[in-house]
Amino acid sequence: MKTYYFDHSASTPPYESVIRTVAELMTEHYANPSALHRAGTEAGKLVERARSAVAALFGATPGEVVFTSGGTESNNLAMKGILGHTGRKGKHLVTTAIEHSSVHATAKQLEREGVRVTYLMPDAQGRIAPADVAAAITEDTALVSVMHVNNETGALQPIEAIGELLRRHPRIRFHVDGVQAVGKVPFEWTRSRVDLYSASAHKFRGPRGAGYLLVREGLKLRPLLAGGGQESDVRSGTHNLPGIVGMAQALRLALESMPERRARMYELRRRLIDALKDMPELVLNSPEDAAVASPQIVNLSYPGMRPEVLLHMLEEHGVLVSTQSACSSKSLKPSRVLMAMGLGEARGGPAASGSASETSIRPEISIRWPSGCG
The missing domain is CATH 3.90.1150.10 (Aspartate Aminotransferase, domain 1)
Known part of the structure; x- marks a missing residue:
């Protein structure tokens, strides 16, 4: 049948060419990209080449690309990284009642730890009104987190309009969960007012276990994981070389x-x-x-x-x-x-x-x- x-x-399902790339990398480039010997150096160069490729596809700089294990980690890093860096207690997060569970559950966790959270309600079409975002902002607001595409209804959220209103509040950071948008909905990093943008490779025919977080240049995040600081001290852990390179390849194919x-x-x-x-x-x-x-x-x-x-x-x-x-x-x-x-x-x-x-x-x-x- x-x-x-x-x-x-x-x-x-991953692109066939991505599968071949991942298999080749697992066979020939198994050295740790952080190692100082020749094999490690070659692996490290492949990681940085992939980083530059991902950055170029969005008009970002390589330093604005943080590799993660996927959307859940990217969302957690964005939210906890900002609120942890600014001091959680007494701070304010504005998000929505329709976010993916990795954002919604993170907001609930932060709430239990002393962050005040406002959950905005959508209209009957499943969309958030920018005016509601504006009305929710207080002097303690540190972060606004609104997804790009709703993962259940497909409703497209007005992130451009929200970003524009946040230009009047330069101290507030804007996080967008773009997991369901990449490869389906256009997004311009350079001209946007978005500070953090999450993505996951297996949503655009890349390998599982790989993702990235675009982080606006100069923005400081508190790391989730303590360790070797492989990703500019923002994210520790041995680089998933096959996943990272496969993701960069899949991203190029998806956007083209x-x-x-x-x-x-x-x-x-x-x-x-x-x-x-x-x-x-x-x-x-x-x-x-x-x-x-x-x-x-x-x-x-x-x-x-x-x-x-x-x-x-x-x-x-x-x-x-x-x-x-x-x-x-x-x-x-x-x-x-x-x-x-x-x-x-x-x-x-x-x-x-x-x-x-x-x-x-x-x-x-x-x-x-x-x-x-x-």
Whole structure:
């Protein structure tokens, strides 16, 4: 039986050329990149070449690229790195009620440690209003953290407008979780007011266990890990050379092909939403307007139907999907995102919802169900 993988927001199949690169590096460049002998020096040069490549793709400087293990670490480093450096107690974080669990759980942890947190609510389309961000800012606000693309609904957040309003508050740092955006949504680092931008390689057909955090030049972060300080004393740990180089290669391929893929995905998204209008049992939770939605994620509810019933029925036909985020797929709790949108348990509850997003395997269907962990 032929299998159709519709779960790309959770993890993508790596490019074949990336697989070959990773295999070659594991075979021929296994030395520690921090070692001083020739093999180590050669490995270290490959790390720095990858760093320069990632930086150039966004108009950043190599020193603004910090390699991590993925989105979860990047988000934790950004948030704890800022609030830890400025002194947590009494400081204020502005974030949203619809962030990925790696941001939401970090905010909750910081809250328990003395940081005051404001959780902004979205509108019915799952979008945050810049005016609400402005209204939440106080003299103690140290960080604003708003994702670029919502991992469950695909709602595109107005990070450009939020960045512009934060220009009036230069002491406040702006973090954006870009895990679901890279390779699908354009982003200009140089002209943005974003200070920290997180990404994960396995979301854009790179290897698992590799990610990066763009950190605005001159910004000081408190490290999460004590150790050798391999990443300019911001992140310690032996460099994952195959993952880092494979990620840089995958990123280049994803960004080069993005215009064509975006146009194709938006057309498939339109066809899917139009077809769903003939199915009254299904309710669309994502923005219908493509101008405020990413192209690759569509979120639907089937009120009264348990998601695992649909999941296993589709699996019997070779269609592999998931419900909710991969981080929450085994949870019976209602979707935190859909509940925050005010959709209620009939649409956001464990018996109701799932989301679909891009696949390159079967274009005439081209749906894939929701996003995953960093």
